[in-house]
Amino acid sequence: MISLNKITKVYNDKAVVNNFSLEVDRGEMCVLIGPSGCGKTTTLRMINRMIEPTSGEIFIDSRDVKKIKPDLLRRSIGYAIQMVGLFPHMTVAANIAVVPQLLRWEKKKIKNRIDELLILVGLSPAEYSSKYPYQLSGGEAQRIGVARALAANPPILLMDEPFGAVDPLTRTKLQTQFLNIQKELHKTIILITHDLDEAIRMADRIAIMKDGELVQYDTPENILSRPYNQFVYKFVGTDRALKRLSRINISKFIKSAPSVDEDFSMDKVNQACEKCRWVWVTDSKHRLIGWIDRKILSQTTSIKEALVPVSLDEIAVTEGASLKEVLSIMLSSGLRTIPVTDKKGFLIGEIDMSIIERISAESINHYEKS
Amino acid sequence: MKNPKLKNWLILIILFAFFIVIISNIDWWQRALHFLFRDIENVIYPRVPLIAMLGEHLKLVIISSGLTIITGVPLGIWVTRSSMRDFLDIINNLVSIGQTIPPVAVLALAVPVFGFGLIPVVLALFLYGLLPVVRNTIAGIQSIPEFVLDSAYGLGMSKMQALFKIEIPLSARLIMTGIRISVIINIGTAMIGAIIGAGGLGSAVIAGLVQDNVAYIMEGVVPAAFLAILTDRFFSNIESIFVYNQ
Numbered sequence A: 001m002i003s004l005n006k007i008t009k010v011y012n013d014k015a016v017v018n019n020f021s022l023e024v025d026r027g028e029m030c031v032l033i034g035p036s037g038c039g040k041t042t043t044l045r046m047i048n049r050m051i052e053p054t055s056g057e058i059f060i061d062s063r064d065v066k067k068i069k070p071d072l073l074r075r076s077i078g079y080a081i082q083m084v085g086l087f088p089h090m091t092v093a094a095n096i097a098v099v100p101q102l103l104r105w106e107k108k109k110i111k112n113r114i115d116e117l118l119i120l121v122g123l124s125p126a127e128y129s130s131k132y133p134y135q136l137s138g139g140e141a142q143r144i145g146v147a148r149a150l151a152a153n154p155p156i157l158l159m160d161e162p163f164g165a166v167d168p169l170t171r172t173k174l175q176t177q178f179l180n181i182q183k184e185l186h187k188t189i190i191l192i193t194h195d196l197d198e199a200i201r202m203a204d205r206i207a208i209m210k211d212g213e214l215v216q217y218d219t220p221e222n223i224l225s226r227p228y229n230q231f232v233y234k235f236v237g238t239d240r241a242l243k244r245l246s247r248i249n250i251s252k253f254i255k256s257a258p259s260v261d262e263d264f265s266m267d268k269v270n271q272a273c274e275k276c277r278w279v280w281v282t283d284s285k286h287r288l289i290g291w292i293d294r295k296i297l298s299q300t301t302s303i304k305e306a307l308v309p310v311s312l313d314e315i316a317v318t319e320g321a322s323l324k325e326v327l328s329i330m331l332s333s334g335l336r337t338i339p340v341t342d343k344k345g346f347l348i349g350e351i352d353m354s355i356i357e358r359i360s361a362e363s364i365n366h367y368e369k370s
Numbered sequence B: 001m002k003n004p005k006l007k008n009w010l011i012l013i014i015l016f017a018f019f020i021v022i023i024s025n026i027d028w029w030q031r032a033l034h035f036l037f038r039d040i041e042n043v044i045y046p047r048v049p050l051i052a053m054l055g056e057h058l059k060l061v062i063i064s065s066g067l068t069i070i071t072g073v074p075l076g077i078w079v080t081r082s083s084m085r086d087f088l089d090i091i092n093n094l095v096s097i098g099q100t101i102p103p104v105a106v107l108a109l110a111v112p113v114f115g116f117g118l119i120p121v122v123l124a125l126f127l128y129g130l131l132p133v134v135r136n137t138i139a140g141i142q143s144i145p146e147f148v149l150d151s152a153y154g155l156g157m158s159k160m161q162a163l164f165k166i167e168i169p170l171s172a173r174l175i176m177t178g179i180r181i182s183v184i185i186n187i188g189t190a191m192i193g194a195i196i197g198a199g200g201l202g203s204a205v206i207a208g209l210v211q212d213n214v215a216y217i218m219e220g221v222v223p224a225a226f227l228a229i230l231t232d233r234f235f236s237n238i239e240s241i242f243v244y245n246q
């Protein structure tokens, strides 16, 4: 557990971090966000004593960091700096090996760890181990930076905009990857970002900073639905309703979907659902292939003609999706009800727009009411 | 070429072999000089054989450059430590002064103290060669982006570890350049050794100047130039080991 207690840092008579207190529980990811220059990096660097606070105390697992030798403290905390900072004269493998070497791990163990980490961050060890930093793209370098921070398996990670220098698509991929890593490793993480979507996506709790002070520290849901003041309200922006949907997983809202398999008949359709106008159609393996409109079915003699084939990418969501993705597919496909499948395309259920309307209505938030 | 570094080393080896062959075949030397300077009767400096002059010259250069390197590099590193920042300008100025004083003036001042011979020459060469080494060491260390060092400390390196694992390797190329320049300057400047009896290739040059014998001058200058070229190549090759971004 990391605990910052009334931390202040003064530079040239100006408090760039002011009376800042924060607690991050073990295994939790705290995302620190705020405008440029609000003191995020300074705050983070006081935790591993890269900067000494002017006043206040910092505890890691109830040990005062001031009592731990800086070098030793830092070796026990993974740190990825804002500028990545790979060592240009060392290969990717040597960069990752830095902390294990400082900790005097055996050669064999280090080698295995390097391969393991490269795989973890999605880069092939055979291809990347012997590359030099100048041969990497920005995104690859950032991933190596993350791997290097993880190298000695520290329980705590401090990450300063780890996905800063990449395009939005790669960024989303890295975020997903990192979330998966975190699901496995349960590190205590403080991550800095400028990107609210990233914060909402990744955080267990978000700490919003302004002018060196903590403005609100809460779950993404609460930040979005109950912004503490005008600043947070403005900061999260007018699309907070949408952002909130992105935090809500669809699993709770999946309804069973009426379906028939491909060699359907009128009877079977009736059996599946008497009142529905639309019924999903699956192949013999229960994979979604289309839907039928009962209205058309009643007018046509050929049953096959009534089948509207679908492309899964365009109309279906998978189990892990958020309501935001559901909404986006509904809007682009023009459907009010869309199917939910698993990764292989097996029909699991369907989801209806009324859910989103209901949830959005609930989220007319606290701040707007008051 | 697939491996440019290998090619460069090969060139150096060939040049070196060539140099050895010429130096050790004084007959060729003599014939070539006779051919060039037909009206000069005596083309080989008679007092000291070429090999011996070259040996003395090398001795002067190696001792003085060795001293320059083992004091200049640590000095440059030392003044770039964060706690020494105040000394940085002072040292920079001091070594600059070292190069503005002509080595001959240093000789003039040093001879009364140390007498004739090796020591005053080494002292003059040492001071004269210090500037490029110190200045390049400082420049090399200062050329390392701050965030690279930052991540070194952030990962838990001590000051010493960061110095040896990060700072020195990353500034090695510029430091080597400084050493190369310094040694080459030294090879030329070591000619002054002859003035106060420390020998070297300068002996032939001075004799040539005094007796108006161009062949003697050539005997001193050509090997020195060759030596400078070899040195330049050698250190350039070493420098290229420390290029990390291509």
Ligand SMILES: Nc1ncnc2c1ncn2[C@@H]1O[C@H](COP(=O)(O)OP(=O)(O)OP(=O)(O)O)[C@@H](O)[C@H]1O
Binding pocket: A011, A012, A016, A035, A036, A037, A038, A039, A040, A041, A042, A043, A082, A194
């Ligand atoms: N060493 C320093 N001396 C003086 N002022 C500093 C120093 N380091 C940071 N500051 C100031 O402290 C403030 C906070 O800096 P910090 O780097 O923590 O901001 P940040 O929130 O990380 O910004 P960004 O999002 O741009 O990275 C800035 O106004 C900066 O100018």
Ligand SMILES: [Mg+2]
Binding pocket: A040, A041, A042, A082, A160
């Ligand atoms: Mg910052």
